[in-house]
Amino acid sequence: MGNFSRDTKTNAIGLTREDYRGAPSTLCKGCGHNAIAAQIIAACYALNISPEDVVKFSGIGCSSKCPTYFLSRSFGFNGLHGRMPSLATGALFADTSLIGIGLSGDGDSASIGMGQFKHVCRRNLPLVYIIANNGVYGLTKGQFSPTAEKNLELKRQGKNPYLPVDICMEAMAANATFVARAFAGDPKQLRELIKAALNHNGTAVIDVISPCVTFHNLDQSIHSYAWGKKHERQIHEISFIPDREEIVIDEFEEGTVKEIELHDGTSILIKKIGGDYDPTNRFQAFIMLEDAEINNLLLTGLIYLDTKQEPMYESFNLPDAALNRLPNEKLRPADETLEMVNSWML
Amino acid sequence: MTPVQVITDESLSAPYVNDFCITFSTVNGSGSATANLTVLRALFKMGIPVSGRNIFPSNIKGLPTWFTIRVSEQGYLGRLEKDAVVVAMNQKTILEEADWLVNGGVLLYADHLDLPRMRDDIVLYPMPIKKISSELEIPRQIRTYVENMIYVGILAQVLEIDLSKVKEALAYHFKEKHSALDMNYGAVRAGFDWAAENLVKKDPYRVAPMNATEGYILADGNSAAALGSIYGGMQFSGWYPITPATSLPEALIEYLPLLRTDEETGKASYAIVQAEDELSAIGMTIGAGWGGLRAMTATSGPGLSLMAEYLGLAYYAEVPVVVWDVQRVGPSTGLPTRSAQGDLTFAHFMGHGDTQFIILIPGSVRECFEFGWRALDIAEEFQTPVIVMSDLDLGMNHWLSKPFEYPDEPIKRGKVLWEKDFEAIEERLNVLGKKWGRYLDIDGDGVPYRTVPGNRRIGSSYFARGTGHDDYAGYSEDPETWKRGLDRLSLKLETAKEVLPKPVDEKMEKAEIGIITSGSTYPAVEEARDLLAKKGIRTDYLRIRALPFTDEVPAFICNHEKTYVIETNRDGQLKQLLTLEFPDLARDLRKLSKIDGMPLSAAWITDQIVVKERD
Numbered sequence: 001m002g003n004f005s006r007d008t009k010t011n012a013i014g015l016t017r018e019d020y021r022g023a024p025s026t027l028c029k030g031c032g033h034n035a036i037a038a039q040i041i042a043a044c045y046a047l048n049i050s051p052e053d054v055v056k057f058s059g060i061g062c063s064s065k066c067p068t069y070f071l072s073r074s075f076g077f078n079g080l081h082g083r084m085p086s087l088a089t090g091a092l093f094a095d096t097s098l099i100g101i102g103l104s105g106d107g108d109s110a111s112i113g114m115g116q117f118k119h120v121c122r123r124n125l126p127l128v129y130i131i132a133n134n135g136v137y138g139l140t141k142g143q144f145s146p147t148a149e150k151n152l153e154l155k156r157q158g159k160n161p162y163l164p165v166d167i168c169m170e171a172m173a174a175n176a177t178f179v180a181r182a183f184a185g186d187p188k189q190l191r192e193l194i195k196a197a198l199n200h201n202g203t204a205v206i207d208v209i210s211p212c213v214t215f216h217n218l219d220q221s222i223h224s225y226a227w228g229k230k231h232e233r234q235i236h237e238i239s240f241i242p243d244r245e246e247i248v249i250d251e252f253e254e255g256t257v258k259e260i261e262l263h264d265g266t267s268i269l270i271k272k273i274g275g276d277y278d279p280t281n282r283f284q285a286f287i288m289l290e291d292a293e294i295n296n297l298l299l300t301g302l303i304y305l306d307t308k309q310e311p312m313y314e315s316f317n318l319p320d321a322a323l324n325r326l327p328n329e330k331l332r333p334a335d336e337t338l339e340m341v342n343s344w345m346l
Numbered sequence: 347m348t349p350v351q352v353i354t355d356e357s358l359s360a361p362y363v364n365d366f367c368i369t370f371s372t373v374n375g376s377g378s379a380t381a382n383l384t385v386l387r388a389l390f391k392m393g394i395p396v397s398g399r400n401i402f403p404s405n406i407k408g409l410p411t412w413f414t415i416r417v418s419e420q421g422y423l424g425r426l427e428k429d430a431v432v433v434a435m436n437q438k439t440i441l442e443e444a445d446w447l448v449n450g451g452v453l454l455y456a457d458h459l460d461l462p463r464m465r466d467d468i469v470l471y472p473m474p475i476k477k478i479s480s481e482l483e484i485p486r487q488i489r490t491y492v493e494n495m496i497y498v499g500i501l502a503q504v505l506e507i508d509l510s511k512v513k514e515a516l517a518y519h520f521k522e523k524h525s526a527l528d529m530n531y532g533a534v535r536a537g538f539d540w541a542a543e544n545l546v547k548k549d550p551y552r553v554a555p556m557n558a559t560e561g562y563i564l565a566d567g568n569s570a571a572a573l574g575s576i577y578g579g580m581q582f583s584g585w586y587p588i589t590p591a592t593s594l595p596e597a598l599i600e601y602l603p604l605l606r607t608d609e610e611t612g613k614a615s616y617a618i619v620q621a622e623d624e625l626s627a628i629g630m631t632i633g634a635g636w637g638g639l640r641a642m643t644a645t646s647g648p649g650l651s652l653m654a655e656y657l658g659l660a661y662y663a664e665v666p667v668v669v670w671d672v673q674r675v676g677p678s679t680g681l682p683t684r685s686a687q688g689d690l691t692f693a694h695f696m697g698h699g700d701t702q703f704i705i706l707i708p709g710s711v712r713e714c715f716e717f718g719w720r721a722l723d724i725a726e727e728f729q730t731p732v733i734v735m736s737d738l739d740l741g742m743n744h745w746l747s748k749p750f751e752y753p754d755e756p757i758k759r760g761k762v763l764w765e766k767d768f769e770a771i772e773e774r775l776n777v778l779g780k781k782w783g784r785y786l787d788i789d790g791d792g793v794p795y796r797t798v799p800g801n802r803r804i805g806s807s808y809f810a811r812g813t814g815h816d817d818y819a820g821y822s823e824d825p826e827t828w829k830r831g832l833d834r835l836s837l838k839l840e841t842a843k844e845v846l847p848k849p850v851d852e853k854m855e856k857a858e859i860g861i862i863t864s865g866s867t868y869p870a871v872e873e874a875r876d877l878l879a880k881k882g883i884r885t886d887y888l889r890i891r892a893l894p895f896t897d898e899v900p901a902f903i904c905n906h907e908k909t910y911v912i913e914t915n916r917d918g919q920l921k922q923l924l925t926l927e928f929p930d931l932a933r934d935l936r937k938l939s940k941i942d943g944m945p946l947s948a949a950w951i952t953d954q955i956v957v958k959e960r961d
Contacts, residue, residue, distance in 0.1 A: 095637065328757040
């Protein structure tokens with residue numbers, strides 16, 4: 001696939017995988033978050049994205065340490081707990097040609113950051129918003145997170161008395177235009193979803209069930225590898241197609257494949273598995289999420305996609321050049337305008 | 347209540363011209379602002395120095411609101427505690443307002459209001475507003491608004507306000523809306539004519555044309571700050587509404603399209619985003635500042651509290667950003683529509699751990715404009731947050747001022763490295779066997795070189811963080827590295843002192859005592875110094891315009907046996923900061939502060955100092 005082959009050492013822009021790497025991970029061995037970092041690297045490499053064109057953002061928590069472990073050559077900002085989205089909003093306005101990748105966690109986005117998470121969704125800021133969701137606070141050593149299921153038992157915490165937050169449902173309710181769920185134990189699908197998200201012209205939320213092997217990996221808990229492997233149901237087989245000409249629909253049985261075109265001419269190819277699911281149907285998406293919860297399923301895939309909503313930048317009448325490259329003479333009105341301004345002051 | 351004093355012929359024969367205070371009392375939401383501003387503007391157009399203060403409730407409709415105009419031949423702009431003229435349109439407060447009047451003062455009141463008891467040392471002019479209104483053709487839904495113009499007309503007759511100037515003021519307000527102008531002026535005229543025929547003038551107050559406002563403007567501090575920021579090249583603001591700061595970002599929204607749309611491309615050189623709260627407003631603004639945009643926001647006390655955590659990060663990660671704190675009365679929600687200088691110590695040390703923020707304190711609308719652009723320069727030059735402390739009195743009220751001045755310095759972006767600059771510095775460092783690091787102090791002034799996202803040069807990127815970091819922005823918990831980093835931030839602040847606005851120093855011959863003040867207390871202090879001098883107390887005066895303090899400050903304190911620190915808060919926060927910084931001089935400082943929500947008056951300051959000096 002693409003104009004490079006697996007065997008060559010560089011991608012189409014002449015970079016090696018090494019050019020996409022970050023510092024060695026200091027997370028626990030087996031942490032789902034490491035898989036996420038690996039798939040971000042794989043997706044950027046595969047899509048020939050220059051690391052200099054990416055800016056990374058994160059909040060606070062294990063998830064938010066993660067941006068250090070990929071794309072060392074990109075700028076990054078590790079902000080405050082739950083407040084990555086606002087930071088990303090301001091920074092990306094500096095140069096809207098940059099690709100923003102935000103990495104957050106369930107504690108970061110569904111607790112203190114719930115407000116910012118939902119508001120960035122409704123503004124449709126072009127941002128890949130990955131939430132590494134493990135149902136537990138890892139960095140503070142094992143407290144319940146807002147996505148932990150009711151009655152979950154954790155050492156030292158006892159039973160969780162509250163119902164969980166469903167991140168995809170929240171994103172849907174906030175009018176997010178790209179909502180997906182993935183499983184860190186299913187890297188291929190995760191990679192395809194990240195690729196699609198990188199080409200989405202708006203906020204792309206990927207809720208990645210990413211088990212915490214140290215504090216929360218009991219087989220019966222819904223954020224564990226074992227439960228995920230047993231209960232995962234892909235709603236479709238998804239592949240991201242960077243070049244439309246490569247799609248050969250004929251290979252598939254008629255009626256089993258749907259192609260969704262993205263703003264930049266790339267597209268997402270969705271192959272049905274079992275039932276008929278249309279991810280562009282908002283109503284169906286809500287039903288699907290509700291159904292997964294009732295039936296105890298880890299539903300993965302592209303849950304919802306709306307390519308018609310304008311990205312946030314659209315209403316700002318921004319210049320073609322990056323705002324942060326405007327010369328000073330474009331920033332200070334001419335001397336003679338001040339007389340007019342003073343005449344307004346009455 | 348004031349002792350009863352019957353008006354004598356003598357008081358009538360001594361006219362008060364161009365030196366008194368008028369207060370309009372109306373009900374919040376009744377649309378009186380236009381009427382009151384029309385009077386203010388007409389007086390300004392008559393060439394008389396004026397200032398206008400809105401004293402309003404935290405409410406949209408129904409509660410009492412006051413607008414006070416000080417007319418001052420000598421150009422004093424501070425608040426007067428007593429009124430000469432009250433225009434009363436609110437039943438609930440009419441007795442209270444009558445008490446504010448000086449002996450011989452004038453109470454103009456709508457004649458449908460009850461006057462259960464009244465002082466007999468004041469002049470009463472009932473105004474048949476409803477009757478006059480009933481003879482005018484006004485659509486029902488705007489009748490109460492237009493009725494306000496009737497009292498404008500009556501007042502114009504009583505005080506001899508030039509009607510043609512009233513018309514000019516209305517034309518300014520209504521711009522192209524000719525029918526609105528005609529209707530409102532019709533109401534003014536009706537009031538004026540009624541008074542000419544029916545009202546017998548019994549009071550000594552009047553105005554007379556001067557030429558003291560030629561070349562002056564009337565402006566509020568928030569608009570001035572917004573405009574100054576626009577001329578300072580502001581590019582991004584994430585903001586959230588809060589009284590009394592809201593009109594600052596709203597002024598940005600109003601003026602930016604007029605001043606910062608590219609003539610060739612029609613494109614905007616800025617972006618303004620209304621955030622979901624102050625946590626997000628400051629997050630966006632800091633993100634933008636980090637991204638290389640001239641970034642600013644405006645808020646007030648509660649908002650500043652919410653912004654504290656991100657500002658602490660910006661201080662440590664060295665992100666340029668400007669925050670205007672238009673102060674209101676705290677603690678807590680406090681008095682949201684009243685003025686104070688109560689955030690000073692909080693703002694200066696805001697954040698946990700060792701933080702110290704550069705503070706700018708404008709004392710006039712002209713300085714609001716100047717600090718608008720200057721704050722952005724300082725923030726970028728020193729890669730740090732700059733907090734500009736305005737307040738409700740300065741920010742929302744109408745001040746007579748000399749025109750805004752075009753920045754006399756070029757825009758300063760500080761040590762930002764784009765691709766070519768980066769290459770150059772890499773070469774320079776190569777010779778020394780060094781590499782560029784985001785937090786590496788190359789010049790020894792505490793100010794490192796920064797790069798911003800979008801710089802495509804390999805090696806120019808870095809990972810910004812609030813966690814411990816070394817010269818190369820790498821994560822570090824090393825004790826020595828931490829200490830060195832924090833010490834460098836202190837050095838940076840020292841370097842910054844050189845460019846911070848110096849205090850304004852005004853001397854009086856043979857002065858023995860000193861006065862230190864800052865911000866909006868300036869007009870009251872200026873007037874008080876004249877009043878004190880008349881009583882034989884001569885003062886020197888220093889107005890602080892920035893923190894950290896520069897060397898002029900201790901020098902001033904040393905030169906005076908005793909220095910009063912005058913401010914609008916309970917604890918004397920400026921004095922607290924002076925005491926911390928100059929403990930050896932602290933015994934020469936005297937706290938003179940008050941917080942009741944009202945701007946200080948010259949009379950209060952004078953009385954306080956007189957009592958203390960004669961003890």
